[in-house]
Every structure is written in structure tokens, then in C-alpha cells.
Amino acid sequence: MSDRDPSFCIRCGGTLESAEIDTRVRWLCPACGWVHYPQLKVGVGAIIERGESILLLRRTTAPFQAMWNLPAGYVEEDESPERALIREVLEETGIEVQVKSIAGAHYFDDDPRGNGVLLTFLCSSNGTDPQPSAEATEPTFFTRETIPLELAGGGHDQAIRAWQGGESPHNRAVQRTAFGGG
Ligand SMILES: [Zn+2]
CATH class of the missing domain: 2.20.70.10 (Ubiquitin Ligase Nedd4; Chain: W;)
Incomplete structure (x- = not known):
């Protein structure tokens, strides 16, 4: 209630x-x-790495306005999480990604639109530079050392901290393969 x-x-x-x-x-x-x-909302977020860095975007709208998050969005009821993620990343950054593997699942209860689960997936791209969009500006690759403090809620802060903590050695191996070294 x-x-x-x-x-x-x-x-x-x-x-x-x-x-x-x-x-x-x-x-x-x-x-x-x-x-x-x-019932819980289902969101999806993309972990797009370049070298030792991860792509974050600055939100243009509430909630969490002007805070940093992953390229992400809610899953529509007639699409798979992977399909939703490809759609959202394209809308927010202009990048076409391939979904490689699931990276994490983060429960959140800090979003005024409702509680939910953010599923994150490791993605590869063809190296296209991300472009700002109406929903998200300042697409920027951050290293573990330069992750900004102002992280959005809704599971994003948890997911970004998990990446920063390097909790996923499997994903590191996948990432090296996807980018042909590094
Ligand atoms: Zn009725």
C-alpha cells in the first residue's frame, strides 16, 4: 500500500x-x-566498455536529473530484455550494440516511479562514437578511477559500483575478445 x-x-x-x-x-x-x-518494473542497462573505460550518460530528466547512468530504459511488455536494450542504447546514444552476456541484476526501491530490477548486460559495439540525445547528454567513457560521484539511483549506482569494483572477471575476458585485445 x-x-x-x-x-x-x-x-x-x-x-x-x-x-x-x-x-x-x-x-x-x-x-x-x-x-x-x-509488480516490479524491469529495466535494462548497457555496460559498454572501451579499453578500461565504461560509457556513462548524464540524465536530462527527473528523477535523478543531471546524474550519471548507464544507457538504459524500461522493458516494454512485448519485447525481450535484449531487444529493449538494443533499442534504448540506439535511442540514447546512436550506437548499435550486440548483447554479449548478462552482467548483473540489481533490485532498487529508490525510484519514485516504482520499485524494480535493473538487469545489466555486457555489450559490444562497432566503435561508433556515442552521440548525445534528448534523454541523455555528455556521453563519456570513464575509467574505474574517474567514475563520477553523482550516480543515478534506480539500480544504476549499484551496477556502476559493481563494475568499478571489478566483480566480473568473466566479463573482462569477454570484453578483451570483443575488442580484439587490450
Ligand atoms: Zn471493477
Whole structure:
């Protein structure tokens, strides 16, 4: 129960009432029987490396406006996480990526749009330079030593810190193969 809870049934417009259903108090429409089941959002974020650096973008919009995050977005309900990631990276940076392997899964409860899970994937690109977009400006490659302090929430701070901590030796090996050395 939170301030994101609905007041009215999305099916018939009836006024919702709270009821205990499946071991939790949930919102129920007495008129038509619809039950509101809140579920986590699914986001995807791209880990795009160049040498020893990772690509971050500065957000142009709230929440976390002007903070740094991975190229990322929500997964639409009719697309796979990999397809969503390719779409979002292209929209935000103009880069066409290939999704190589999953890098992490980060639960977050600090985004006012709702709690969720950010899935991150190691991606390779053809080396095209990223371009700024309406959603994200200042595309910049940062080394582990130069990662900015102002990291966005929504799982991004966790994912970027995990990369910075070098928790994924497997990904390092994949990255070297993808870029032909380094
Ligand atoms: Zn209803």
C-alpha cells in the first residue's frame, strides 16, 4: 500500500476496497472482482566498455536529473530484455550494440516511479562514437578511477559500483575478445 496505489478499478471504474488476498492486503474491485497486483518494473542497462573505460550518460530528466547512468530504459511488455536494450542504447546514444552476456541484476526501491530490477548486460559495439540525445547528454567513457560521484539511483549506482569494483572477471575476458585485445 503506497501513494502509487490506484483508487479506481482500471476495468470498470468502480471504487476499490482493501481485502486480504493471497496472504497480503490488496486493492479489490467489489463490482467486478478485479484485483490490483503491484509488480516490479524491469529495466535494462548497457555496460559498454572501451579499453578500461565504461560509457556513462548524464540524465536530462527527473528523477535523478543531471546524474550519471548507464544507457538504459524500461522493458516494454512485448519485447525481450535484449531487444529493449538494443533499442534504448540506439535511442540514447546512436550506437548499435550486440548483447554479449548478462552482467548483473540489481533490485532498487529508490525510484519514485516504482520499485524494480535493473538487469545489466555486457555489450559490444562497432566503435561508433556515442552521440548525445534528448534523454541523455555528455556521453563519456570513464575509467574505474574517474567514475563520477553523482550516480543515478534506480539500480544504476549499484551496477556502476559493481563494475568499478571489478566483480566480473568473466566479463573482462569477454570484453578483451570483443575488442580484439587490450
Ligand atoms: Zn471493477
